[in-house]
Amino acid sequence: PVDIGPRGLGRASGPSIIAPFVDISRALRDASLPMVRSDDAGDYLCNMLFYNLMHNAGTLGLRHAGFIHAPYTTTQMQRLTAAGHALPHGATLSEADFLRGVKLILQVCASKLAI
8 A cells, every 4th residue: 555644734743544556556457447646636626625535534543545536537528628618638538437447446445445
């Protein structure tokens, strides 16, 4: 697992919070689903969600937490483009591949974290 502890949340020290990102990455790649590892949660809403998640996980004493930034589905991107929104983006996924990826991520988490 990759250590993404809450030290950047105003704490000098504290327990690390881990999630099985290496195993998730491998499962997605093995399933031929696009995946890019990053330590950047993005701007504004995603960043706020990530930091609140990490803060609350640390406060509640949770050992496992993580944030995965999912790409737009092909249908979402088509709707946004049709509505005049010019969004920079990388890969998009079909709804079927998106759901397949979510299922794989949940399976990895359940097996690796013994939830």
